Amino acid sequence: MARYAHITGWGMAVPERVLTNHELAQMVDTSDEWIRSRTGIGERHIAAPNESTATLAVEAAIKALTVANLAPDQVELIIVASATPEHIFPATACLVQDRIGAVKAGAFDLSAACSGFVYGLNMAAQAIRTGSMNNALVIGAETLSKFTDWEDRNTCVLFGDGSGAFVLQGSDEPGGILSAVLRSDGSGGDLLIVPAGGSHLPASTETVKNRQHLIQMNGREVFRFATRVMAQATREAVQAAQLTMDDIKFVVPHQANKRIIENAANQLEISLERCLINLERYGNTSTASIPIAICEAAEDGRIQPGDRLVMVAFGAGLTWASLVAQWSGPFPTKHKVYPAWYRVWARVSSLMRRFRRHVEGLIWGTKEQG
Numbered sequence: 131m132a133r134y135a136h137i138t139g140w141g142m143a144v145p146e147r148v149l150t151n152h153e154l155a156q157m158v159d160t161s162d163e164w165i166r167s168r169t170g171i172g173e174r175h176i177a178a179p180n181e182s183t184a185t186l187a188v189e190a191a192i193k194a195l196t197v198a199n200l201a202p203d204q205v206e207l208i209i210v211a212s213a214t215p216e217h218i219f220p221a222t223a224c225l226v227q228d229r230i231g232a233v234k235a236g237a238f239d240l241s242a243a244c245s246g247f248v249y250g251l252n253m254a255a256q257a258i259r260t261g262s263m264n265n266a267l268v269i270g271a272e273t274l275s276k277f278t279d280w281e282d283r284n285t286c287v288l289f290g291d292g293s294g295a296f297v298l299q300g301s302d303e304p305g306g307i308l309s310a311v312l313r314s315d316g317s318g319g320d321l322l323i324v325p326a327g328g329s330h331l332p333a334s335t336e337t338v339k340n341r342q343h344l345i346q347m348n349g350r351e352v353f354r355f356a357t358r359v360m361a362q363a364t365r366e367a368v369q370a371a372q373l374t375m376d377d378i379k380f381v382v383p384h385q386a387n388k389r390i391i392e393n394a395a396n397q398l399e400i401s402l403e404r405c406l407i408n409l410e411r412y413g414n415t416s417t418a419s420i421p422i423a424i425c426e427a428a429e430d431g432r433i434q435p436g437d438r439l440v441m442v443a444f445g446a447g448l449t450w451a452s453l454v455a456q457w458s459g460p461f462p463t464k465h466k467v468y469p470a471w472y473r474v475w476a477r478v479s480s481l482m483r484r485f486r487r488h489v490e491g492l493i494w495g496t497k498e499q500g
C-alpha cells in the first residue's frame with residue numbers, strides 16, 4: 131500500500147528584539163523609504179547574544195510537536211536546514227535532538243541555503259514514503275544576524291533571524307507532500323557566499339580583518355536568477371503533482387524581496403493575494419521564511435485541511451526548489467502529550483550521559499596509564 135507523508139504539526143520562533151529600518155538608517159547610509167521600496171521589508175527580528183540557531187530551532191520544534199501531539203521520543207528523524215548552523219560540526223540537528231529528548235532520532239543538517247527547508251521536507255517525505263520511518267521533524271532555523279556585515283548596506287538591510295518547524299507523519303491516506311522539484315547551479319556559487327571559515331579559506335587574522343566570515347552578495351545577479359527560476363519551478367512542481375494552478379490555494383514563496391514575489395506572481399498570472407507574504411515584518415530569514423509564513427497562515431485560519439500549497443525557494447549555491455503539499459493538520463490521537471515537559475528530562479538525561487562519559491573516561495584513563 132502506498133504511504134504518504136503528511137504535515138501534522140507546525141511551529142515558529144523569532145527573537146524578541148525587533149530592528150526597524152529607521153534604526154538601520156542610523157547604522158549605514160540607507161533609509162526606510164529605500165528599503166521598503168526596493169525590498170518590501172520594514173523590520174526584522176535579531177537574536178540576543180544568548181540566542182543561537184539551535185535555541186530558535188528547539189523552540190519551533192517543541193511547538194510543532196505540540197500541535198501534532200507527538201512525543202519527542204517518537205521522532206525518528208530530525209533535519210535542520212540552515213545557512214547559519216551552530217558549528218561546522220557537530221550538526222545543529224544533533225543539538226536539537228539532545229535538547230528536545232528525541233532519543234530515537236537520527237539527526238543531520240542540510241545545507242542548501244534558503245532552499246534548504248523545501249529540500250529537507252522532500253528528503254523527510256521520501257524517507258516516510260518508503261515505509262522505513264513514520265515520524266520526522268524538519269526545521270529551518272537561522273541567526274543570519276551573526277553572519278551579517280553590519281557595515282554593508284547592500285546586505286544588512288535584507289536579513290533577519292527566526293525558525294520554523296514541521297512535523298511530518300506517515301499514513302495510508304492520500305495527501306501531504308505531493309511532488310517536489312530540486313535544482314542547483316554551482317556556477318553561481320560566488321554570487322552569495324560567506325567566503326572564509328571553511329576548508330577553502332580557513333579562519334586567520336587576515337580573513338577576519340577582510341570581513342570574509344560575513345555574507346557577501348551580488349544583489350543584482352541574485353535578483354535576476356530568482357526571477358528566472360521562481361515561476362518556472364512553481365509550474366514544474368504543480369505539473370509533477372498532476373495539478374494545475376487553479377488547484378493551488380496559496381503559493382508560499384521564499385521571503386527575500388517583494389519585487390521578486392510580484393514578478394513571480396505576474397509570470398504565473400495569479401493575484402498577489404494568492405501568495406503568502408510576511409517579509410515586511412521579518413525580512414529574509416532564509417530557510418525559516420517559508421515555514422514561518424505557513425505557520426502564521428495556519429494559525430489564523432487562512433490555511434485549512436485539504437488546501438493545496440506550492441512552496442518555492444531560491445538561494446545560495448545557487449539552489450532552488452519547489453514542492454506541492456496538501457495541508458493535513460494533526461492526526462487524531464488518544465492521549466494528550468506535552469513535548470515541552472520532555473525538555474526537562476532531556477536536560478537531566480543529557481547531563482547524566484555526560485557525567486557517565488566523564489567517569490568512564492577517568493576509569494579507562496587510569497587503566498591505560500597503569
Ligand code: COA
Binds near residue numbers: 160
Ligand atoms: N540603501 C540605499 N542605497 C542602497 C542600499 C541601501 N540599503 N543598498 C544598495 N544601495 C544602492 C546601491 O549602492 C546602488 O547605488 P549605485 O547605483 O550608486 O551603485 C543603488 O542602490 C541601486 O542598486 P541596485 O543593486 O540596482 O538595487 P536593486 O534595485 O537591485 O536592489 C537589492 C538591491 C539587494 C535589494 C536587490 O538586488 C535584491 O533584492 N537582490 C536579491 C537579493 C536576495 O534576495 N538575496 C537573498 C537571496 S536568498
